[in-house]
Amino acid sequence: MGTWDLSRTKHHVLICNGGSCSRQQADEVTHAIRAEIAHHAAEDRIHTTRTKCNGRCEDACVVIVYPEGTWYKNMTPESGKQLVSEHLLQGEPLQDQLTYAYHTDRFIPTGQGSKGILRNP
Numbered sequence: 001m002g003t004w005d006l007s008r009t010k011h012h013v014l015i016c017n018g019g020s021c022s023r024q025q026a027d028e029v030t031h032a033i034r035a036e037i038a039h040h041a042a043e044d045r046i047h048t049t050r051t052k053c054n055g056r057c058e059d060a061c062v063v064i065v066y067p068e069g070t071w072y073k074n075m076t077p078e079s080g081k082q083l084v085s086e087h088l089l090q091g092e093p094l095q096d097q098l099t100y101a102y103h104t105d106r107f108i109p110t111g112q113g114s115k116g117i118l119r120n121p
């Protein structure tokens with residue numbers, strides 16, 4: 001257990017470790033992302049959290065990056081490494097796996113993720 005000083009943190013990465021994502025390598029994705037962060041000595045800039053289900057199981061394994069508000073689908077250990085080196089360290093999101101991006105006042109679907117169900121159609 002740790003109590004981290006987040007004053008240098010630029011990104012918070014939520015790595016879904018819910019049931020569906022766990023069946024799609026969530027643990028391996030988590031380890032790959034954390035290893036790549038350590039490889040770049042970027043632990044103070046990038047904070048990661050394993051989460052339970054984020055409600056987008058058809059997109060498993062799901063990874064979300066804040067404060068940008070970008071949602072990714074079908075993450076693998078390899079794309080997890082790319083996420084760190086391209087999105088988090090160079091500011092270039094992984095376009096092929098991006099499902100939602102936050103613009104102005106809400107999340108905008110890219111059309112690449114599962115459609116999902118509206119709660120109040």
Ligand code: FES
Nearest residue numbers: 016018021053056
């Ligand atoms: S288990 Fe990851 S979105 Fe549901």
